[in-house]
Amino acid sequence: MSNGKFPAAELRKVRGGVNQLQGWRRELHDLIEDNVGDRVDGRVASGRTRAHVAITLYAAFKLLDEDLCIRPMPRNFREHHVRALVQHWYFKQEKKVSTIRTDLSILRKFSGWIGKSGMVKSIEYYLPDVDRSALGISAMLTEANAWSANGVDVQSKLDQAFQADERFGLVLLAQITFGLRMKEALCLRPWKADKGNGMKVYPGDGPKDGRPRFIPYLIPEQAVIISMIKDRVKEEHWVGWEKTRRGAPATLETNIKEYYARMKEIGITKTIAGVTGHDLQAEFAVNMARVRGFDLATGGYTGDNPAWDELQTRIKHVSELMGLSRPQITASYFGAFRRDDKNRCVDYVGVDTYANHERALGSD
Structure with missing residues (x-):
């Protein structure tokens, strides 16, 4: 780094140093130099923070330029550029979700520098078809995700x-x-x-x-x-x-x-239909649950579900078919089941329609 503002290794490649930078590199260098030391609370950012911000921004624009063949000048940075970056990071580079969230926070700060505050959205916005649980989001359902359950x-x-x-x-x-x-x-x-x-x-x-x-x-x-x-x-x-x-x-x-x-x-988009392509896994979950002989917490409850232990075995089987690491994650597709030992029944969690014990399972 040069004063924590621009990748020194890149400057060394340019004969004449910073004065010979051209195109997006020059504009980005100037934006970083003018803004990177400022924090939201008005204090001066640490050298380590400035370095991380500069390296992240440079890597993002280099990716747009060299890998994605999109060559925006930094001041013309737009939301579709953010989308391209996030999808490349997640699907191609397979970056950790926590890293992508950090990178997005830096892009969010950068968008403020160029007068576009609020432009950069959350990772969920740019990855609408990715399993919510894979993004570290609590996904207890209160309604079904399956296409058919949403009128599709x-x-x-x-x-x-x-x-x-x-x-x-x-x-x-x-x-x-x-x-x-x-x-x-x-x-x-x-x-x-x-x-x-x-x-x-x-x-x-x-x-x-x-x-x-x-x-x-x-x-x-x-x-x-x-x-x-x-x-x-x-x-x-x-x-x-x-x-x-x-x-x-x-x-x-x-x-x-x-x-x-x-x-x-x-x-089929969340805005148009209320569902996405990812929700086809929920459609599969509905079908396989019925094949395995139980109703989903978000489905049309009939009262014919098996006893608790057997229900857990069947849920585990469906979760394995879907490639989920833990049966509990099926709550993001099914809603969740809860055992009530006092009343010797199974209650539904997160699904108001089926919250009453009157609709719970029989004794196990």
């Missing part, structure tokens, strides 16, 4: 997806049928994954934290659908797009952008 005609949307683009339809079909996250569905290599009696999700094919899992076929339709997907995808290839709309070779990053664009085209 799943079959109709699936038909729209296939009509618009077959690969898009296959991606959504894989999510609904096997409980795959977006990245898992895009990276799915059906010929390799299909084991006859179930599907293997491999560590390098997009699972959260690289955790592999096996998804047994619990209903005949799952075996039929994986066979149909294999008929439409070349052996050794993945379900995601092979080419971009412009005909260039596709990457995971371009596939993720295409996925979001296609979702918007069929009217």
Whole structure:
């Protein structure tokens, strides 16, 4: 660092030093020099803080320039640049959520320097399809997340997806049928994954934290659908797009952008429909819970759930199908269950409609 204001290693690459900086580097250097020492409370930031802010900002603009081929001048920094950074950090670089939150706080400070206070939103805003629990958010449900529970005609949307683009339809079909996250569905290599009696999700094919899992076929339709997907995808290839709309070779990053664009085209966004692509995991959870013989806390309770211990076993099984590290995380899809030993029943937590003991399970 040079006075904690600009990466010294970069200055050493420029003959003549800071006076010869050009383009975004020069403008960013000047903005950092003019603002980095100021704190919100009016005091002077420490040298370590100034260094961290400068390095983070430089790395962000270098990423936009060299990796994402977006070359904004710092004063023209906009929200879509923030979105591109966050999605690249999370999906491509696989940065820790805590690190991304820190980087966003620095971008938030920077946006104030250029007169755009309030422009930088939260990580949840830029990653709408990512599991809330993966972002460290408490996600106790008070209503169902599944598409069908929010008035979305799943079959109709699936038909729209296939009509618009077959690969898009296959991606959504894989999510609904096997409980795959977006990245898992895009990276799915059906010929390799299909084991006859179930599907293997491999560590390098997009699972959260690289955790592999096996998804047994619990209903005949799952075996039929994986066979149909294999008929439409070349052996050794993945379900995601092979080419971009412009005909260039596709990457995971371009596939993720295409996925979001296609979702918007069929009217599936939090703003438009109240659900996102990630909520297809909740749709899968609803279906698998019924296959395993219990009702969700956010579903139409019938009173036919099993006793507490057996219920926990079945919830654990569904959580494993979804690739969740702990059964408790299913509360972000199901709502949560609570045992009431005094009344010898199971009560629902976080779901007002089913809070009364009158609708709880029978004695165990």
